[in-house]
Structures are given as structure tokens and as C-alpha cells.
Amino acid sequence: xxxxxxxxxxRSSRSDHPIxxxxxxxxxxxxxxxxxxxxxxxxxxxxxxxxxxxAYEVADAIERGDLKDLKEELGDLLLQVVFHARMAxxxxxxxxxxxxxxxxxKMIRRHPHVFGDESYRTSGxxxxxxxxxxxxxxxxxxxxxxxxxxxxxxxALTRAVKLNKRAARVGFVWPSVNEVLDKxxxxxxxxxxxxxxxxxxxxxxxxxxxxxxxANLARELDVEPEDALRATNAKFVRRFGxxxxxxAERGKTPDQSDLAEMDALWDExxxxxxx
Numbered sequence: 001x002x003x004x005x006x007x008x009x010x011r012s013s014r015s016d017h018p019i020x021x022x023x024x025x026x027x028x029x030x031x032x033x034x035x036x037x038x039x040x041x042x043x044x045x046x047x048x049x050x051x052x053x054x055a056y057e058v059a060d061a062i063e064r065g066d067l068k069d070l071k072e073e074l075g076d077l078l079l080q081v082v083f084h085a086r087m088a089x090x091x092x093x094x095x096x097x098x099x100x101x102x103x104x105x106k107m108i109r110r111h112p113h114v115f116g117d118e119s120y121r122t123s124g125x126x127x128x129x130x131x132x133x134x135x136x137x138x139x140x141x142x143x144x145x146x147x148x149x150x151x152x153x154x155x156a157l158t159r160a161v162k163l164n165k166r167a168a169r170v171g172f173v174w175p176s177v178n179e180v181l182d183k184x185x186x187x188x189x190x191x192x193x194x195x196x197x198x199x200x201x202x203x204x205x206x207x208x209x210x211x212x213x214x215a216n217l218a219r220e221l222d223v224e225p226e227d228a229l230r231a232t233n234a235k236f237v238r239r240f241g242x243x244x245x246x247x248a249e250r251g252k253t254p255d256q257s258d259l260a261e262m263d264a265l266w267d268e269x270x271x272x273x274x275x
Contacts (some may be wrong), residue, residue: 022079023096026086029136044087048153064228108132131169146170157225160215168219177220184213242269 002251006047029039054077062071085096110133112118113126120126146169150162167173174180218225243265247257 019078019096022082023086026079026082030086030090039083042083042087044084047080047083047087051077051084052153054080059230063234106137107135142219155226157229158213159210160212161219161225164212164216164219174216174220177217180213180217180220184210187213239266239269239273242266242272 001019026039029036032040054073058070058073058077061073081099082096085094085099089095108115110130112129112133113120118129120129146166147163149167150159152159154162164173174183178261187206187209191203194203194206197203215225218228243262244254246265246268247254247262
């Protein structure tokens with residue numbers, strides 16, 4: 001099967017398409033002659049934090065099941081891609097079309113069972129083949145170390161999982177979940193020792209070790225730790241809201257309560273959730 005042809009018309013004739021309308025709006029905002037002063041001041045570095053923030057807001061809308069909000073947040077995230085592509089185009093590096101072409105080519109390349117003649121009997125075989133293709137791509141980028149292209153800019157917990165996964169592919173991995181748990185207990189004991197010593201810098205290092213082992217445990221259990229922690233954050237907010245509501249019924253606020261009372265209300269909230 002041959003690769004998909006490009007069905008898009010020449011770029012000059014598709015300006016009425018929504019995506020290219022957005023591209024043109026960004027070009028206008030970045031136009032030194034009458035554009036937006038704020039947009040003109042931005043660089044890749046100053047926009048990057050907004051890009052990360054918008055990705056989290058997309059995840060938040062998904063977590064809440066709010067499809068209306070998801071549409072808006074996806075638009076905000078798309079704007080970030082268009083913004084970066086416009087700045088690159090101004091530097092003569094690439095444009096939005098090149099970004100779209102690159103990801104299209106990558107998807108075709110990584111799905112030879114869909115766009116080519118390969119066939120896989122199971123999703124497991126497909127996953128193995130996917131990793132082989134990705135390894136070839138990394139080699140083409142002249143990366144030499146196993147961990148070289150794990151992005152530094154990822155959230156630390158997400159990056160820790162990716163580092164662990166990459167190391168596991170070459171056999172640098174504990175053989176079982178129980179051994180990871182043993183390592184976790186070992187790191188917690190070391191953390192306790194540094195808490196007792198009062199050495200802030202060493203304590204920071206040991207806490208990092210604990211979190212890294214937890215990331216390894218998440219990999220071993222096939223659980224995305226960011227998702228797990230996001231769900232627990234939501235649960236905490238929900239249960240603390242219950243505490244605030246019950247206290248309000250008593251004519252009190254949390255700072256007028258004490259730990260014993262709030263802890264009892266916390267247990268009530270847990271019981272109510274369990275039905």
C-alpha cells in the first residue's frame with residue numbers, strides 16, 4: 001500500500017480554512033506594522049510556559065468531562081503551536097505547514113500496518129514494532145545515550161517515569177514490584193535519617209530519591225503518576241470542601257476549628273463517598 005497522498009490544495013488557495021485563518025490571525029498579531037505589542041515581544045522561551053499551562057488545562061477539561069471547555073482549551077493549545085510556528089517562520093526555520101507535514105509523515109512512518117504492508121497479530125507486537133521505529137528515529141537524530149532525548153522540560157514526575165522506562169528497555173530494572181517496594185522502604189528510611197539530622201540539602205536529595213522510586217513503581221504498575229496524583233488532588237479538594245461545608249453549618253470556618261474536628265469530618269466525607 002502506498003503512503004497517503006496529500007489531499008490539501010495549494011496553501012495560497014486555502015486561506016478560508018479555519019486552521020489557516022488562525023495562522024493568518026497570528027501573522028497579523030506578529031506584524032511589526034500595526035500588530036499587537038505584547039505578541040511582538042514574545043519569544044519561544046517566554047511562550048513555552050503558556051504552552052505547558054494550556055496542555056494542563058486540556059487535561060483538566062478531560063478529567064472533568066467538560067467537552068465544551070475541552071473545545072476551548074484545545075483551541076488555546078492549538079494557538080500555542082501556531083504561535084511557535086509563526087516565530088520560527090519569521091526566523092526562516094519552518095512554518096506551520098512544515099509542522100503539520102512532519103507529524104503527518106511521522107504518523108505514516110510509525111503505522112506501517114495501516115499505511116504500508118506490515119501486519120501485527122497483537123497490540124503487543126505493534127508496541128514492540130513502534131519502539132523499534134522510534135529507536136531508529138533517535139539514531140537518525142545522532143543521539144548516543146539511552147536517556148539523551150528524554151526532554152528536560154517535562155514535569156519532573158513525568159520525566160522520571162520516562163527515564164525509568166527508557167532504562168528498563170535495556171535491562172536496567174528491578175525484576176519485580178516487590179523489589180521496587182523494598183527499595184522504596186529503603187529510601188524512606190534514608191529520608192527519615194536526614195529529617196532527624198536536620199540537613200536541608202541532604203533531606204531534599206533523599207526526598208527526590210523517594211519520588212524517583214515512586215515513579216519507578218508507577219512504571220512497574222503501568223499507572224500514569226500524574227493522572228493518579230491529579231485524581232488524588234481532586235479527591236482532596238472535594239473532601240476538604242465537605243469539611244468547609246459542615247463547619248459552615250456550625251457557624252465556623254476551618255481556622256476556627258481544630259485538627260480533631262476536621263479529621264472527624266474528613267472521615268465522614270470518606271464514608272459518604274463509599275456509600
